[in-house]
Every structure is written in structure tokens, then in C-alpha cells.
Amino acid sequence: MTTGIKVSICLPTYQRPELIAQCLDSCLSQTHTNIEVLIGDDSKDDRTRALIASQYAADPRVRYFRNTPSLGQARNVDSLFTHATGDKILLIHDDDFLAENAVERMLSAWRAHPQVQVAFGDQYVTDSRGTVLPAASAHLNRAYHRTRDVAGLQQQPGRTGLVQMFPNNGWMGDADLVKRIGYREQNGVACDYVFGTEICLAAKGVYYLNEYVSYNRRTEVSITTSTRTSTSASTLVAYNFLMALTLPPQLEPARRIALRRMVPIVVSIHARNHAPLESLKIALSHLSAYNYGFSRRLYFHLLIMAKALLTQRKSAF
Structure with missing residues (x-):
């Protein structure tokens, strides 16, 4: 049984109050209810803080942290890992969002294979409004080696991170391993890839679920696009x-x-x-x-x- 497992959903955000509500709603509507949602706000203004205060302050599962001064991407994420109190950690960025059974489905990997330390699934691609793009979704997962024939427990966990099969968010991992690997500022905008590689190299078991568990939104404004x-x-x-x-x-x-x-x-x-x-x-x-x-x-x-x-x-x- 996994109902007793607490999952910490880490949600870093920066200047996107118009998008974070959909992300946060997707976290709070999970079919697995033993969760906490930690929001790390690096924004320069108060719009996100005001949104959280007005719409989510009454939900005890939501924990909000305003970073003053801003921490930057890597330190913001790592700070959320540090604050997490769950058995598992799940990372989702503010412009993306989760399928309603994402947590439950990824936890199934631990039920089937107790040695698993990291699990992830497929990602939908959506346009800026959140509408799923089927052809783009299929292409993205194929391009990153996420295909039905390799589903399940990975024979070479380290390979999963190296070839970028492991996604930049929407994954779940044992909290102690996630915190030990962490995000490091010196890796700059490649901190996602470095983290994914290092956690897969360190994990005893990595599980790929050939099901869609998250939505990856295409936006014009992102660190990767601008640099x-x-x-x-x-x-x-x-x-x-x-x-x-x-x-x-x-x-x-x-x-x-x-x-x-x-x-x-x-x-x-x-x-x-x-x-x-x-x-x-x-x-x-x-x-x-x-x-x-x-x-x-x-x-x-x-x-x-x-x-x-x-x-x-x-x-x-």
C-alpha cells in the first residue's frame, strides 16, 4: 500500500502568476492525497504572493516561500528539496502541470519494484494555452527514448540520465536521494540535465512508466529559449x-x-x-x-x- 507515503511536490516559480494556478490546481487534485505542495517564489513583484494568499492560503497542504532576494533556478529548486518533509519528492515547474493520477501512477513503480529510487513517465506537449499537441507529444517522447519497448525497470539506470530519457520535471524520487544529489548553481541553465544524469547514475533502480503523467507547456519566455x-x-x-x-x-x-x-x-x-x-x-x-x-x-x-x-x-x- 502507498497511501501512507507522503509526497512533497516542489514547485519553483518566477513571474508567471497567470500559469501557476493551473499547475497548483493539478497538484492539489491528485488522486493520491497524502501530499504537500511547496512553492518557491523567485518573482520580482507580489502578483504570485497575492494569488497564493487569496486562493490557496486555507489549504494546509500548501507551503509558500517568498525568496528575497531571488535565489535563481538551481538554488530555488534545491531550497524546496531542503524544505520537503515527504518520503518522496516530485518536481514540477510553474508553466507545466500534472495529470490527476500522476503521483499514484508513479508510486506504483515502488509497489512493483521496491528497489526503485526514481520513477518518471511520458510528457504531453501543449501550446501556450495548455491544449495538448498529439503529434508533438509523440515526437518528444520518441526523441528522448521513451518508447513502449523500454518501459519498466531500466537495465542501466545511468544510461537513462545520460541520453536525456529522464525528464526535466514531472519525475518522482526517494527524498533522501533527491536531497543528496541536489541542484547546484554552478551548473547554470544545465542544472536539470546535470541533476537528471547524476541521480540516475546514483540510483539503485530507475523505472520508466510508459504513460503520460505530466504536461510540458511551450512558452516563448524561458531561460533555455532566451540563452x-x-x-x-x-x-x-x-x-x-x-x-x-x-x-x-x-x-x-x-x-x-x-x-x-x-x-x-x-x-x-x-x-x-x-x-x-x-x-x-x-x-x-x-x-x-x-x-x-x-x-x-x-x-x-x-x-x-x-x-x-x-x-x-x-x-x-
Whole structure:
């Protein structure tokens, strides 16, 4: 039985009172009722605080924390982990929301396999209004290796994090493990990927539920979107982390799978930020990411590098 298991739902938020209500309502309407919802508010204004005070203050399951000054993404999340009093921790961001049976369904992994320490499921993709996009949802989960044939207890838990099968939110984990791994500020906007990789590497058991348990909303305003072409882009930080990571031999194939996704993005970022030689070095070091020269993307990136070199030479005269 899992009814006695308390789940702490951690909900970091920043300047999105128009979205957090749907997220919070999805948490409070869970079919598994032994929950607490911890809100970490990094907002610059009082709109979110006022919303929580007017609509949710009477619910004893809601615990609200106003961060003054703002903590930033990683420290905000980690602070919520610290405040959590549940047996399990679930993370959901303010612009996303949960299926009404998400907690119950993920807890079923522990009933079937007591050695499980982390569980997650599929994610719906929605538009900015929260309307599900079926084709985009199917594509997202396929792209991140979430398919029916690999459902259940993962044979290589560490691989799950490396190849980004593990989602950035909507997952559940043993509270003690989640708190031990934590979010770290030095990982910047890649803190989600680093955390997901490290918790899967550390977990004794990782379970993938081939059912939709959360909704991932597409919005124009996000940290990842606003930094994706800069040298602080999450993919670049994740690439540097992955390259420095010491792995056992059996997980090297998973590293190569992850690099196939990351390398073309990293190459493009360097070329567009006036580092064409670094861009070329990375591309030539990871030709498998370009299907060993049979990808048109490689030649497009070589063109970008050439233009960047010409621009550098012109500016030097």
C-alpha cells in the first residue's frame, strides 16, 4: 500500500502568476492525497504572493516561500528539496502541470519494484494555452527514448540520465536521494540535465512508466529559449559536463548517444559566437554526430565557420 507515503511536490516559480494556478490546481487534485505542495517564489513583484494568499492560503497542504532576494533556478529548486518533509519528492515547474493520477501512477513503480529510487513517465506537449499537441507529444517522447519497448525497470539506470530519457520535471524520487544529489548553481541553465544524469547514475533502480503523467507547456519566455544561442546555453554547459564525466566502460555508448544530440548544437553556438576554430575542432572530434560526413548539417556548419573566420580576418585589418 502507498497511501501512507507522503509526497512533497516542489514547485519553483518566477513571474508567471497567470500559469501557476493551473499547475497548483493539478497538484492539489491528485488522486493520491497524502501530499504537500511547496512553492518557491523567485518573482520580482507580489502578483504570485497575492494569488497564493487569496486562493490557496486555507489549504494546509500548501507551503509558500517568498525568496528575497531571488535565489535563481538551481538554488530555488534545491531550497524546496531542503524544505520537503515527504518520503518522496516530485518536481514540477510553474508553466507545466500534472495529470490527476500522476503521483499514484508513479508510486506504483515502488509497489512493483521496491528497489526503485526514481520513477518518471511520458510528457504531453501543449501550446501556450495548455491544449495538448498529439503529434508533438509523440515526437518528444520518441526523441528522448521513451518508447513502449523500454518501459519498466531500466537495465542501466545511468544510461537513462545520460541520453536525456529522464525528464526535466514531472519525475518522482526517494527524498533522501533527491536531497543528496541536489541542484547546484554552478551548473547554470544545465542544472536539470546535470541533476537528471547524476541521480540516475546514483540510483539503485530507475523505472520508466510508459504513460503520460505530466504536461510540458511551450512558452516563448524561458531561460533555455532566451540563452540557447549564447555561450551560456544549456546544451553547451551540458556538453562540457558530459565530456568531463568519468563513466564505467558499459556506459560509454550512452555518452556517444548523448553527444550525437549535443555536438551539432555546440558547434553552431561556437561558430555563431566568434569561435570558429573551436567549433571546427569539436565537429572533427565527433564526426559520428554528423553521420561521418553524410549529414548536410555538417556542411551548413562548415559554412557558418567559414563566414566567422572571414569576419574575424576583416576586423583584424
